[in-house]
Amino acid sequence: GQQLNQSPQSMFIQEGEDVSMNCTSSSIFNTWLWYKQDPGEGPVLLIALYKAGELTSNGRLTAQFGITRKDSFLNISASIPSDVGIYFCAGPPLNAGGTSYGKLTFGQGTILTVHP
Amino acid sequence: EAQVTQNPRYLITVTGKKLTVTCSQNMNHEYMSWYRQDPGLGLRQIYYSMNVEVTDKGDVPEGYKVSRKEKRNFPLILESPSPNQTSLYFCASSSLPTAEAFFGQGTRLTVV
Numbered sequence: 001g002q003q004l005n006q007s008p009q010s011m012f013i014q015e016g017e018d019v020s021m022n023c024t025s026s027s028i029f030n031t032w033l034w035y036k037q038d039p040g041e042g043p044v045l046l047i048a049l050y051k052a053g054e055l056t057s058n059g060r061l062t063a064q065f066g067i068t069r070k071d072s073f074l075n076i077s078a079s080i081p082s083d084v085g086i087y088f089c090a091g092p093p094l095n096a097g098g099t100s101y102g103k104l105t106f107g108q109g110t111i112l113t114v115h116p
Numbered sequence: 117e118a119q120v121t122q123n124p125r126y127l128i129t130v131t132g133k134k135l136t137v138t139c140s141q142n143m144n145h146e147y148m149s150w151y152r153q154d155p156g157l158g159l160r161q162i163y164y165s166m167n168v169e170v171t172d173k174g175d176v177p178e179g180y181k182v183s184r185k186e187k188r189n190f191p192l193i194l195e196s197p198s199p200n201q202t203s204l205y206f207c208a209s210s211s212l213p214t215a216e217a218f219f220g221q222g223t224r225l226t227v228v
Binding site: 050 | 120149157159172206214217222
């Protein structure tokens, strides 16, 4: 199936630093979703993006839907210890006809560690 | 409280012994899906269901079955588990595939 490549695979940062991560695909997506998974929990939606070029914020988090529709970025400003977790991008792959057919593909995840 | 409930949370079983992991949601969502999570591979979709009696394969369906006889329940069935199915499994539901998905707490399965 289609793959989403997340970068970096892991990050170790100091509290207060800003964080950037991205997600790329070889094919276009119509929707980009960013999830966070806390240790021992299921993923929780952070931000959803539905339009190319869209820039959306959720508190200290900002995500952008790339103009090419093949990538998306997530930024976290002024990180705090509770930002620790795994961040996933996700999206529905399009079939040959250009419509989403119900599948949802996730990236491999970016593991974030924040040192106090 | 809106939630997705999976059972059991932990399961150790032997190769070949059929098992079922249950999933139930109370949000009247039409879309439900199952994922497995393995280190370095992220979440991979096993099966999904767009509505009652409508199911389809995800990216890694081999060795799994599902059923959707009623809207709230979406059990995952392993007819003959093998060690390569040792993984962390998540069930999720949403109103649409691209809408916010609510995940269960996960089921950690070990097949020996």
